[in-house]
Amino acid sequence: MQQMWTEIDAYIDSHLIPEDPILLYALQNTEDRGYPDHLAVAPNQGMLLQMLIQMNHCKRVLELGTFAAYSTLWLARALPDDGYILTIEGREAHAIVAKENIEHAQLKPTIELQVGRAAELLKALPDDTEAFDFIFIDADKQSYAEYLELSLNLSHSGTIIVLDNVIRAGDIIKSDNHKPSIEGIREMFTALKNHPKILSCTALQTVGSKGHDGLALVLVK
Secondary structure, eight states: OHHHHHHHHHHHHHHHSOOOHHHHHHHHHHHHTTOOGGGSOOHHHHHHHHHHHHHTTOOEEEEEOOTTSHHHHHHHHTSOTTOEEEEEESOHHHHHHHHHHHHHHOOSSEEEEEESOHHHHHHTSOTTOOOEEEEEEOSOGGGHHHHHHHHHHTEEEEEEEEEEOOSGGGGGGOTTOOOHHHHHHHHHHHHHTTOTTEEEEEEEEEEETTEEEEEEEEEEO
């Protein structure tokens, strides 16, 4: 099944995802640095993020989990020239590659890369920080419930929050799996249920070149 999923993703990409030298450079540079591409979103997933930003005319974006900035570049491409992204990466080694890819892209929207534990950096933001229009969470899964709450505090009515990798090949429903990452995702699902700050939310399973996983989508009340 995995081979078929990967081939279908390749078919989708060949028809619907235009080649972009900036994105291709980011992928190649990341590989040259010794990092596997499975840690980044798939191109068709990147296009989905871009479309969500475009459809909702977003200008301010928060990203938790930069890795090598491939998803960051997808997000930035969707913004107007005066747009802004704050992207946070926990690992210095990843941030070095991300900075290279961001600087090479030379996109007009402002991309601010901060390195450190996302929760601590978010709590340290000034009280008058302007709310974000779109938030993409693709960081350590054990902290997803905490990241959700912090993101809601930095949102306004209509903000869209997307949380990646929330199915984990079905591990979330395996009662004998108590890995911190899986428990973190379960805590996130519990937090999402009937949350007073959320207008609506859902989660979708996905299959493709990244295997069997999924994402959660949240619309802030």
